[in-house]
Amino acid sequence: MRVLVTGASKGIGREILRQLHSERYRVVGIARSAPLDLADGEEFHTCDLTDHDATRALLKELLAEGDFYGLVNNAAIYPAAALENTRFDDVRDAVELHLITPLLCAQELIPGMRAHGAGRIVNLSSRAALGKTHRSAYSASKAGVIGLSRTWALELAPANITVNAIAPGPIDTASFLAASPPEHPDTRALVATIPVQRMGHPEEIAHAVSFLLHPRAGFITGQTLHIDGGLTATTAGR
Numbered sequence: 001m002r003v004l005v006t007g008a009s010k011g012i013g014r015e016i017l018r019q020l021h022s023e024r025y026r027v028v029g030i031a032r033s034a035p036l037d038l039a040d041g042e043e044f045h046t047c048d049l050t051d052h053d054a055t056r057a058l059l060k061e062l063l064a065e066g067d068f069y070g071l072v073n074n075a076a077i078y079p080a081a082a083l084e085n086t087r088f089d090d091v092r093d094a095v096e097l098h099l100i101t102p103l104l105c106a107q108e109l110i111p112g113m114r115a116h117g118a119g120r121i122v123n124l125s126s127r128a129a130l131g132k133t134h135r136s137a138y139s140a141s142k143a144g145v146i147g148l149s150r151t152w153a154l155e156l157a158p159a160n161i162t163v164n165a166i167a168p169g170p171i172d173t174a175s176f177l178a179a180s181p182p183e184h185p186d187t188r189a190l191v192a193t194i195p196v197q198r199m200g201h202p203e204e205i206a207h208a209v210s211f212l213l214h215p216r217a218g219f220i221t222g223q224t225l226h227i228d229g230g231l232t233a234t235t236a237g238r
């Protein structure tokens with residue numbers, strides 16, 4: 001079964017590609033740069049996913065070789081600024097990559113899923129969808145991912161195509177650690193608020209993606225899975 005993973009060059013996306021490949025899926029990754037450690041059978045293509053023409057052309061090329069069972073919309077950027085300093089262009093860029101790109105990919109891949117009578121879409125949202133200081137563009141677009149996922153779930157349910165969102169908490173990818181170095185007091189304070197008292201690992205998100213892609217996960221759709229060491233549970237529990 002073939003699965004497309006966007007933003008698969010590093011971090012969580014790279015781990016998703018690796019894990020699905022080890023589980024015998026036929027994986028295809030896309031990002032602007034390719035990882036240097038691709039294994040045999042891990043297919044990868046470079047493309048700027050905000051370039052609609054280039055993305056559509058690549059997807060049509062890939063689809064000419066066969067349809068996809070799964071789509072994992074994972075590519076992301078992290079614009080950060082206080083409300084007063086948030087640039088309209090940062091909001092547009094975040095909406096472009098976090099909402100328009102998944103829409104384009106889904107529109108291209110869904111006909112094949114319909115033809116096969118089954119499909120799986122997993123969209124990466126974030127804990128920030130619930131609110132995070134200095135993240136207007138990021139949090140708004142990631143909240144949009146949840147709305148998009150629930151709406152697609154309803155539209156695609158009769159076609160046996162499930163759509164779910166995953167909302168990670170702090171995960172120790174290079175991108176996250178660059179913005180939040182582990183020894184920084186703010187990062188230490190953040191980790192102290194996580195009930196399991198540590199950051200998450202990319203493997204733990206990849207495992208959830210694999211679970212939602214599984215053929216036996218066909219009754220799970222329209223859901224948002226918070227994977228955050230209990231962080232979002234604390235709002236009700238403390």
Ligand SMILES: NC(=O)c1ccc[n+]([C@@H]2O[C@H](COP(=O)([O-])OP(=O)(O)OC[C@H]3O[C@@H](n4cnc5c(N)ncnc54)[C@H](OP(=O)(O)O)[C@@H]3O)[C@@H](O)[C@H]2O)c1
Nearest residue numbers: 007009010011012031032033049075076124126171173175
């Ligand atoms: N890490 C966390 O703590 C955390 C928390 C909550 C949610 N998430 C979500 O989890 C997902 C993965 O996060 P991560 O930390 O693994 O991020 P990451 O390491 O920064 O990876 C982002 C991926 O997106 C790709 N990308 C960015 N812009 C692109 C573009 N225009 N065209 C094609 N590819 C593009 C990057 O590759 P290139 O630069 O090579 O293009 C990279 O492969 C994201 O959706 C993020 O919002 C992460």
